[in-house]
Amino acid sequence: MYLYTDFDQQLINERVAQFRDQTERYLAGKLTEDEYRPLRLQNGLYVQRYAPMLRVAVPYGLMNSKQLRKIAELAKEYDRGYAHVSTRQNFQFNWPALENVPDMLQELASVQMHAIQTSGNCIRNTTTDQYAGVVAGEIADPRPTCELIRQWSTFHPEFAFLPRKFKIAVSALEEIDRAATSFHDIGVYIVKNEAGEIGYKIKVGGGLGRTPIIGSFIRDFLPREDLIAYLEAVLRVYNLHGRRDNKYKARIKILVKALTPEVFAEKVEAEFAHTIKTLKIDAETLTKMDENFTPFAYQDYADEDFSEQFAAHPKFKQWFNINTNAHKVKGYRIVTISLKRTGVAPGDVTTEEMNLIADLADKYTFGELRTTHEQNIALVDVPQKDLFELWTILEQNNLARAHIGFLTDIICCPGGDFCSLANAKSIPISEAISRRFDDLDTIYNLGKIDLNISGCMNACGHHHVGNIGILGVDKKGAEFYQITLGGNADHDASIGDILGPSFAADVVPDIIEEILNTYLDLRQEGEEFIDTYRRVGIQPFKERAYA
Numbered sequence: 001m002y003l004y005t006d007f008d009q010q011l012i013n014e015r016v017a018q019f020r021d022q023t024e025r026y027l028a029g030k031l032t033e034d035e036y037r038p039l040r041l042q043n044g045l046y047v048q049r050y051a052p053m054l055r056v057a058v059p060y061g062l063m064n065s066k067q068l069r070k071i072a073e074l075a076k077e078y079d080r081g082y083a084h085v086s087t088r089q090n091f092q093f094n095w096p097a098l099e100n101v102p103d104m105l106q107e108l109a110s111v112q113m114h115a116i117q118t119s120g121n122c123i124r125n126t127t128t129d130q131y132a133g134v135v136a137g138e139i140a141d142p143r144p145t146c147e148l149i150r151q152w153s154t155f156h157p158e159f160a161f162l163p164r165k166f167k168i169a170v171s172a173l174e175e176i177d178r179a180a181t182s183f184h185d186i187g188v189y190i191v192k193n194e195a196g197e198i199g200y201k202i203k204v205g206g207g208l209g210r211t212p213i214i215g216s217f218i219r220d221f222l223p224r225e226d227l228i229a230y231l232e233a234v235l236r237v238y239n240l241h242g243r244r245d246n247k248y249k250a251r252i253k254i255l256v257k258a259l260t261p262e263v264f265a266e267k268v269e270a271e272f273a274h275t276i277k278t279l280k281i282d283a284e285t286l287t288k289m290d291e292n293f294t295p296f297a298y299q300d301y302a303d304e305d306f307s308e309q310f311a312a313h314p315k316f317k318q319w320f321n322i323n324t325n326a327h328k329v330k331g332y333r334i335v336t337i338s339l340k341r342t343g344v345a346p347g348d349v350t351t352e353e354m355n356l357i358a359d360l361a362d363k364y365t366f367g368e369l370r371t372t373h374e375q376n377i378a379l380v381d382v383p384q385k386d387l388f389e390l391w392t393i394l395e396q397n398n399l400a401r402a403h404i405g406f407l408t409d410i411i412c413c414p415g416g417d418f419c420s421l422a423n424a425k426s427i428p429i430s431e432a433i434s435r436r437f438d439d440l441d442t443i444y445n446l447g448k449i450d451l452n453i454s455g456c457m458n459a460c461g462h463h464h465v466g467n468i469g470i471l472g473v474d475k476k477g478a479e480f481y482q483i484t485l486g487g488n489a490d491h492d493a494s495i496g497d498i499l500g501p502s503f504a505a506d507v508v509p510d511i512i513e514e515i516l517n518t519y520l521d522l523r524q525e526g527e528e529f530i531d532t533y534r535r536v537g538i539q540p541f542k543e544r545a546y547a
Helices: 006-027 033-041 065-078 098-109 143-153 224-241 252-259 261-279 283-291 307-312 314-323 351-364 384-396 427-436 440-446 505-522 529-536 539-545
Strands: 045-047 052-056 062-064 082-085 091-093 168-171 186-192 198-204 216-223 324-326 332-337 348-350 368-371 377-383 451-454 468-475 478-485
Touching: 006 033, 006 098, 033 045, 052 098, 062 065, 065 082, 065 091, 065 098, 065 351, 065 368, 143 168, 143 186, 143 224, 143 283, 186 224, 198 224, 198 261, 216 224, 216 261, 224 252, 224 261, 224 283, 252 261, 307 314, 314 324, 314 332, 314 384, 332 384, 348 351, 351 368, 351 377, 351 384, 377 384, 427 451, 427 505, 440 505, 468 505, 478 505, 505 529, 505 539, 529 539
Parallel strands: 168 186, 451 468
Antiparallel strands: 045 052, 052 091, 062 368, 082 091, 082 348, 186 198, 198 216, 324 332, 332 377, 368 377, 468 478
16 A cells, blocks of 8 residues: 655644634634634545544545554544444544544644545545455556555645546456445546557546436547546636536536537646646656555465355355455455444444454454445455354454444445535435344345435435435425435446325335335346336335335
8 A cells, every 4th residue: 555755744744734824713712613624624524413523534535553552542532432334435523522523634644644634625535346456357557556545646836726526447358336436526547548548438427416327438448657647638628617616517427518628628628738737646646556555475374165064054155155265365355344233323333343354354354454435344355264254353353243234234424424515315225224124034035236315415325326315405494305216337337217296204115115025026137226227117116115
């Protein structure tokens, strides 16, 4: 993983000192709320419904065990003993006291972490596949590209106050997209041209929120050394032409739609003709980026035969088949640890659990771990010989629920329990659905289903791209829930269709059950939910739901 240079560390330390001074002046009444707001947002600090919320950057979801232990320590000392994994692979603290945030940032800096650009109208954390670098089939490891983008975008003076927030994702697999790249302001696709050269295909104008839009391709091939010059051109066009009079129409997706992708691309190319003169990345820099992510010293292990353990421990077999993925190195396996437990908000993880996971990363991997878009944590370099022992420990600590990718692996924003923007609570709906479908055999029979819940139109729970999406809405002060069907965040991206009028909270589990029963009645052999929905359309589900 990338490690800070002395320059990086000095930069972060100085930012902490700067924000400490700003916070002290605000608390002393020397800065107004309006003056302090952009300063705190630049440092990842929101004011939520009941307390501040601090969002900590986890660049492209990669961190080490020392950093996770620091998150655990801060959760215990300054929060309520837990932290939250967000859908953008970051960590969040939901209950810090404002006066303690500078101390928290100083502690984070001691382990090469920060909260810079995790909020505000700037370029946010660049994301990618949580299994980047270890999964087979990648055209190239996307992490060097993510790191290049991170270094370019951090503290970029021209893009510190964009019309709205800006998100970039990188995809490196042709058969699957775990980064929802089509729904980012810029989607960077690693490709190989006919000459065998690795470069990028660029998509712009994707996004969720009030106006969900699938991005449009504007460049079929971009040489690797030209990436930053091209991204700079895209941002310049957006910064110049993006609306600032209406925050609901300020995202780049609105600009691209208004201009058309073709006209937007023309403007980018005109700007690119200037940026390429000074921003072409030299070969040495690209090599250094790659060297940050050289493979670990993997042992020469054979693939394990688990026949005896599977026969003796059916739950281990389920967990192996569902919560682990193939690794590109023989004798290793990728393990995803579910943070979706009944009675626990999706994505929440306690101090004790974080310390345990950090210990497991040290014992069974190379001390690294990944946060995932689905609000889970992955250990991606586990020797197969250690899998049963690892599962046993996870099982003993309520961290081995075998349902990754299934109905109850729910993506859920904090909703009205925390967020001041939310129209309705999300967590109780997630809890009610999880309790209704607590039988694993039932969810296995349903097959793979993405169920996503958002508490408002900002769509932090990505409800638009859930196979089943649930959106909290306000009806004259009462909480209701709108349901969408048919969303998908993969390469064959789609935005969910609204089923119809919203439902009261207490009947949502019943409606979800009716939707699923309709699917079971209509599916053909081998079909998953999204396949059946695309074949039969929304009408059969609507008729059953509103019967």
